[in-house]
Structure formats: C-alpha cells, structure tokens
Amino acid sequence: MAGYQQIFDPVGGSLGWSALCAALPLVTLFVLLGGARWKAWKASLVSLAVALAVAVLAYSMPLGQAALATSEGAVFGLFPIVFIVLNALWIYKMTEITGWDAVLRRSFGSLSGDQRVQAVIIAFCFGALLEALAGFGTPVAVSSVMLMAVGLRPMKAAAVSLVANTAPVAFGAIAIPITTLGKITGQDPADLGAMVGRQTPLLALFVPLILVFMVDGRRGVRQTWPVALAGGLAFAGAQFVTANFISYEIADIVAAFAGALAVVATLRVWQPSDVLAARRTTPVVAGGSTATDASEAVLRRRRTGEGSALKAFAPYLIVVTLFALVTSGPVKTWLDAHSGWKFAWPGLHVTNAEGEPLSALTFNFNIFNAGGTVLLVAGLLTAVLYGVGVRRTAGSYADTVRQFRWTIVTVMAVLALAYVMNLSGQTVTLGLFLAQAGGAYALLSPVAGWLGVAVTGSDTSSNSLFGMLQVTAAEQTGISSYLLSAANTTGGVLGKMISPQNLAIAAAVVGLEGREGELFRKVVGWGIGMLAGVCLLVYLQSTPVLDWMVVHP
Template sequence: MKWTQVIDPFHNIALSVLVAAVPILFIFWALIVKKMKGYQASLIATALAALLAVLVYGMPLKLAVLSIGHGALYGLFPICWLVIMSVFLFNLTVRSGQFEIIKHFMASITGDRRLQALLIAFSFGSFLEGTAGFGAPVAITAAMLVGLGFNPLYASGICLIANTAPVAFGSIGIPITVASQVSDIPEMPISQMVGRTLPILSIILPCYLVTLVAGFKRATEVFPAVLVSGASFAFLQWFSSNYLGPSLPDVIAGLGSIICLMVFLRFWKPKAVWRFANEPAPTFVTTTYTSGQVLRAWSPFIVLTIMIIAWGLQPIKDVLNSWVFFQFEVPGLHNAILGQDGNPIPKIFKVNYLSAAGTAILIADLIAIPLVGLTYREGARVFVDTLNQLKFPILTIAAVLGFAYIVNDSGITLTLAAVLANTGSWFPFFAPVLGWLGVFITGSDTSANALFSKLQYATAQTIGVDPVVTVAANVSGGVVGKMISPQSIAVAAAAGDLVGKESQLFRFTVAHSFLMLVIICFITLAQAYAITWIIPTYEMLTSKKAVAVPDLSAGYAYLLILALLLVVFSVVVRRIARRRKETSALAG
C-alpha cells in the first residue's frame, strides 16, 4: 500500500489550513477553557487528527492507526523510560530521608525562594538539559522545588519556563545536529546564529522567573543576584556556542552560572529573606549537617550527572550500541507514505536501550540505592510506587506522541507550514513560529528541526535571505514552544504532583510562551534585514560524510574511567556513612 501526502486537500490553502488547525485548536480549548485532564485532551485530539487524516486527507485507515501506534511506542521508549527513571531517582532520595539534608543545604546557601528558583530551575535545569534533555530537567528540578516547599503549580510552571533558554543545545547539541543534517548547513554556523539569539533571552529569563515567583517589586530586591545568574549564563552560552560548537553550551553555561551565583552569595545577601505567604517557619536552623552528610545526600544527583555526561559521549554510545542495538522497519508503515517529492518516508524504530539516557539514569538509580541507605527490596517498592504515580502521565505522553506522528505523517503539519512559507519578505518574522509549532506538536526541538529545517532553508533562498537565519530561527523559536507542549506539560505535572491538573499548568505557561515567541520573531526579522553583520560566514556542506566504522577503543577506555570513578565515589560515600554510624553508636 502506497499513499502520497496531501498538503492542500481542498485545493484552497485558506480552507485547508482552517481544517488542519482543528486538532491543535482543540488542545488549546480543552486545556484552557474546559480544563480537561491532560490524557483526556490528548486522546480526543489524537482521535480528531485521525478522523481528519482519513476523511479529509485521504490517508488509509491502516496507515493512520499504524502511525499513531508508532508515535505511542516512541512515547513509551525513550520518553517515558527517561521520565520514570528520573522521578524514581528523586523518590529514592525522599524515601531515604536524604532530601531533607538537600533542602537544608539549599537553605544554607540561601533560604530565599527567589534565589533557590534561580539555582535549581534555571542553572541546574540548564545543566541537566545539556546532558540528558528529553524531559529529564523539568522532571528533576520540578520535583526538587516541590520537595523544598514550593507550590507545585509554581514549581512546575517556572521549571517549564526556565527550560526554554537551554533547549536549543540540549542533549549534547542534538537539535542543532539534526538541523544541520536536514538543511545541509554546517553545525557551527547554526550554533553561532542560535548563540547570537538566545543569550538575549537568557539574560532576561532569570528576572522573568523571579518576577513570576515573587512579583516585580520583590524581584528588584535581588536584582544583583539575578544579573549575575543571567549575565554569566548568557556570556558562557554565547562564547561556547560561537567558539566551541553546539555540544557544550548548556553544560558550561549551567555549571558556570551555578558557580558564579554561589560565589556571589558568599559576599552579598538580600536585605530580607523572602518566602511564600503562609509558609511554615523554616526549621533547618536547629540542625547541623556535616559536609560528609551533605555529600551523601547529593550523591544520587552527582552519580546522575556523571552518568548522563558519560552517556552523552559518542565513543561510549558507540560501544554500548555495539553491544546491544537493533532496529526494525515498522511493519506496514515503512516506506508506505510518499512525501511531496515522491520519495518514500522511512519508518524505522531504533531500540538503543543501553545507550538511551533513561538507562544512564537507571544505572544511577541502582548505584544510588545503597548510597542513600536503602536496601534493593526497599528500592523495588519505591519503583512500584513511582510507576503507580506516573500511570496517567505515561498514558498522556503516549497519546501526545501518537498525535504528533499522525499529524506529521498525514500532511496536516505541512499544511500549517505551507501558509507561513507563503508570507514572502515577512517570512523571517514567521520563521520562529514554525519551530514553535513543531515543538508544540512533537514536544521536541530535535523533531521540529527534522520537520521544518529544509522548508526554512528553501523558503529563505527564495526570498533572498541567508538560510542560516531562518534555520536557526526554527531552533530558537522551538525553545519557547517547549513550555506548552502537551508532552512537557505531562512530564512537569507528573514531577510536580499535578496529575489531572495539566490545564492549570498550561494556562500558567501559555501567555509566557507567546510573549517570548514574539520577542524571537522580532529578533529574527532584524537579523534578516537590519543587522545582517551578525550572520556568520560559512560554506555549505557539499557532500555527505561517509559513515566510518567507529573506533571502539576510546569508548572502552572512557567506560573503564567511568567505572573507576563511580567505584571510588561510592566507596568514599559508603565510608562516610559507616563512620557516621560508628560515631553515632559511640555517642549513644
């Protein structure tokens, strides 16, 4: 069975766009107006998209069902796999009592909720985005803030908003790598162009977050700290993206802003510590923890950081994939859909369960269980509780990815893109909207770049604008769509204990998403016509690189170093714990 995608089913692009927008408009209506639960809105939107695909676009029913199934399968792996393991890690620290020590540590740096939001949601979240991505940063940071005493809605909402600036360079730069592969523009100029757009957002974002948490007046009271956080992050993001490439900006900028803010707070404190209204008085002042206890409490997140950095290294990925990696053509769907160019669209499902980020977090979980003082039997119970906690988010994420795949495969997404591509000289203004739309639908800047980078390139050439401007705009526009993507909402709701209240979270973030999108649209328009000197010079990729057989020796060496590092760290933490027990026994 072969079927060709249709872009204009009514032979009237205006009417086709109105009909194609129905499932997406439904999601907005369901979450904002009707306040539906996330899984209900996602399932109904998927059914609507399938009806349009079959009845309007002429997609065979079999292909529509297979497309939804393919998306749902991808939602379960690797997305849900990662989310489950991330929340499991956090739950282990809570069940063991170690999170109480983490809360004390954060309060010892600062008891001010405004500054805690900067450290965790913005800086630590950016670091995690650079290493793991795909939902892990929001899941971990939202859960941490809730554990510290933040209102769950605010915790999840500000973590979603904070996750905008780093998304373009997430997962060791994968979104930009994909944009390069699809558009044939080298990675470096795309990285440079994005790195000359997003630092503007990065320097604004900390103030924006603190204003959301405490109001503008209270935000001005910590403006020096906000400036240090935002300026250090923006500078390091600009520098690394322009001179080192797309792999490390989030890691470098995230760590750099954490260090800069912690050092700054040693010399400067706000006049008054701000906490939420009606919040119980802090009790940590009566408890003193040793540095060893603090190290043990943080050990799960330290192991997590080591693991996801290691798993992001290509030599290690190559080794892991050489051990266990298989892929299969989706039966009945592979090459069954023909694109507008007449070429069949491959549908291959890759099962890289060893090199997946979720597996790195699982290993961190297993290492962390004895480090935090739990038995593996107790850890297993925590895991069962975590699965029960996430049952509705898992359903939501599977439904959302099924929705994303059916709208892409049927041509619905291409219909919406076509109208934006016909805006002529105004296209640079609307180029970020394509990225925003792609991320809203798929939940991934990587997927949005795979969808629209070629369209961005071709349209820019047609109107005489440098294609790197619009391809980079697709990347930059996508980052502000992340906070309202149903997939991201589901992840944040799960981490923030807001399951069934996804509509509240969506309404919390949607206005901020539109505002930031407009800012990026104007920046892109200026880059295209007014400040063209900002565009990097580059040469197009003239030919595809030959796929070389990877040299696995480096990967094995890295894995050996990783194993030794984890063993040494585990021994140190266990000895600290044992010494603490012996001291307590003698004191008793």
C-alpha cells in the same frame, strides 16, 4: 497494505483551506486544555482522534496507515521519552524515601535562604544542567519537586520550572535538537549551533528576572535583581562563547556551571535586603504525599537536614559522570556501533510528494546509549549508595509508574498525534502556508518551531518536522537558511512550557494531576511574550540592522 503518498493541498487544491483543516487538531488541543480545562490525557486523546479524522477524510490517508502512524508515535513516546522521565523521577523518589532530599534542600538553603534566589539556582542553573544531560522533561520533573522541597507551593513550583526550561532546551541532551537538524537539512551542525548561540543567550538574560517575578512579583525583582542578572549574564555569555568557539554540544553544561558560579559569587558580596524564607516545614514527596515507612533516623535527618551535602548531591554527580562517559571517547564509539536496533516500522509505507520514503518510518531502539538507560544505571547505583534494599528499590519504581500513569497516556497520545500530523502531511501544510508571507516570513519562522514543540514537547521532534520546511522557505524568500533553521530551534524552546506532555509531567510530580489547564494559563503568557521577542530578533537578523549576527558559512 496500501501505501500513502503525501499531498499538502488536499482540500480543493487550496493550501489555505487545507491549512485550516490541518490546524483543527492543534486548535482542539489548546481549546480543550486552556479553555475547557480538560485534563491533559483526555484533551490529547480527543485531539488525536481529530488528527486521525483529518488525515483519513481530508488527506485521504488509508485508515491502516494512519493507525500505524499512531502506533509508531505512541511507542516513540514510551521510548525514549517516558523511559527517561520515569527513571529521573525514580532517582529523586529514592532520595525521598531515604531522607537525603532534606539534606539536598539544606545544601541549597545554605547558599541562600531566599526562595527567589533558590528558584534561580535550582530551576535555571541546575535545571539547565539536567536539560544538557537528559532533556525530554527531566529538568521539569526534578526541578519542580526540588522547588517544592525548599518551600514553593506546588502550582508555583511547577510553573517556575516550566518557564525556566526555555533557554537550555536548544542545546539539551547534548544538543541533540541541533545535531538532528543538521542531519535532516544537510547543514553543518556546528554552524547551526553557532547561529542558535546568537539567539538563545538573549532569552537567558531575562529568564532569571522572570523567575524571581513569578515567585515574588515586582518586590522580588527589585530586591534580587543583582543575583538574577548575574546568573543570566554569566549563563548567556558562556552559552554564546561555547556554542560559537568551543563545542555546541556542551554549551548548556558550561553555561549551567557558569550561571551557578556567578550566583554564588554574587551572594558572597551581596545579599537581598529582605529574605523570602520557606514556609513549608514538612517533608515533600512527589505526588503530594509524605513518607511513612522511613526509620526514625531517616525521619530525624528529614527534619534536621543532617548529612553530607556531597552524598546528598551524589545521585546527580553520578548522572553527570555517566553521561560524560557515554558521550565521549571510546565508550561513545562502542555504544554508537552497538546502540541497539534500527528497523522500518512494520507495514508503514509513506512517501513524500516526490515519492521518496520518509526517514520517520525508521524506528531507532537505541537501548544501550539511550538517556533513560543511563538514568536507570544511575538509579541502581544510587540505591546501592544509599543502602536501599531490592524490595524498596522495586517498590519505589512501581510507585513512580503508578503516580505517572496518566502522564504516560498523555505523552503517548501527544506523540501519536505528532506522527499522524507529520506523516499525513498536515504539519507541512501548516508550514507551507506560513511560508507564503515572503520576506516577512522571518518574523513568523520561530512560530513554526514553537508549534512543533507545543505539539510534540520536543525541540528535536520539531526540527524533524519543520527543518526542511525552513530550508525550502529560505530558498524561496532569499533569507539565510541557517538563520531560519536556527529560528525554528529557538522559537521551539518557548513551546516547551505549554506542551501537554510537559504540563502533564510538571503537574504529576507536584501532585496536581488534572489541573494542567490551570498550569497552562499561568505560563502561556510568558511563552507568547518571549516568542514575540524572538520573532522580532529573527526578523531584524534578516535585515541589515542585525545581519552582522548571522552565520555565513
């Protein structure tokens, strides 16, 4: 099969016209999702078709190569991303069918009966811990159903979880986005982590305040700002200190615990004047249904919240313990050496403009140390702990797959779209077009990361797409390469909330499949507002005003 060499200005030799064509898949995606209110899986498939048309007709990519790029992206969407989220949701579903979700709800409620405070504890602090350990949509999935369990309406629970999943994303999944960025660009990942740690903490300061505003408007901010501010300050401070002086890989873990402890400590000495209590009294099950096959004892536990808080939280303690085990010491060393299989995607032959093969052509089937595998083991241990029989365990997994089926289609389509745009050269065209801004590019550099995550749903994928672009732009403009690379990561975290795959995940787990467009409209304003703030921060860091904040290796 004929190979393909990338070209970045295929339309009349003009980068501008080429960028206009390259933007068509993204414009189609956002218009269909946000304007026409299409379902995410339909919008993603149509946008994929547009990307294929642009690749073949405008970029002259052979149809066979474009099809193979589609297949690799779709499989990558299935593994590791869908594999992670399915297993995370399955664990939560088992807490539902056994009634332990009610005990967990009571445990969070014992800290505070106020929904605004619970939003900070669950979506921001607990969600950050899940992001640190698993990433790839897990915190959005779990936080959304937990917020519903404490009384938030489905749409609000999903929106709050999406917005909360911002500041932790850069250091998510044991900081894999930053580690990947270092490998791609040849920069020191520790220094990159330190630079990111001088940007994302400023987001963390404001996110809890935004969350309480989303739950209860101005009254919520006025009545609960001490808790929100305490959680944000502790999280931001811990993230900065850990990323700069300890280890960037555990920045989110430390920050999540610091934020939670600060909230709990604040509640010991201060309580909101009015409590926004939960209105829901019936049990919540992901997907919008209630359990009907539980025993009387389970139903009683669901209603009263009887049981050990430690046992209710045990599945997540198991997850934390297993991830700690597989990411450190001799276990990590052994797993890295026996992680699975790496192989060139069959038949796919794409080179860059210099004729060098692209790293994206290698598929890493790291089944043994994949986050989804860890969650699968955690799920099996949870089933044993809660006494769920083999039949009900398998049945709950099948129910999870059935509930998640259209989200699986969305995730695979979006990743296929990303691979087609990346391998054909469309994404690089867009980035090079932005880099023409010269010194003002610092103001726009976070936008590249934002676009990358908005399309792929992954800060890791965005860094893979645009990491070298940011370094090249730094060389052309004289701006610090560490600053622009970090800006790609930090800007990217704000694209997470509008990514079709994350919108689909959030909508699916709260039973609102088909309403992803409505969810998009609820969160897009917050994302763009915070992105503008990050753009201003990065620009000032490129000038003498805030140059003192930049890492200079």
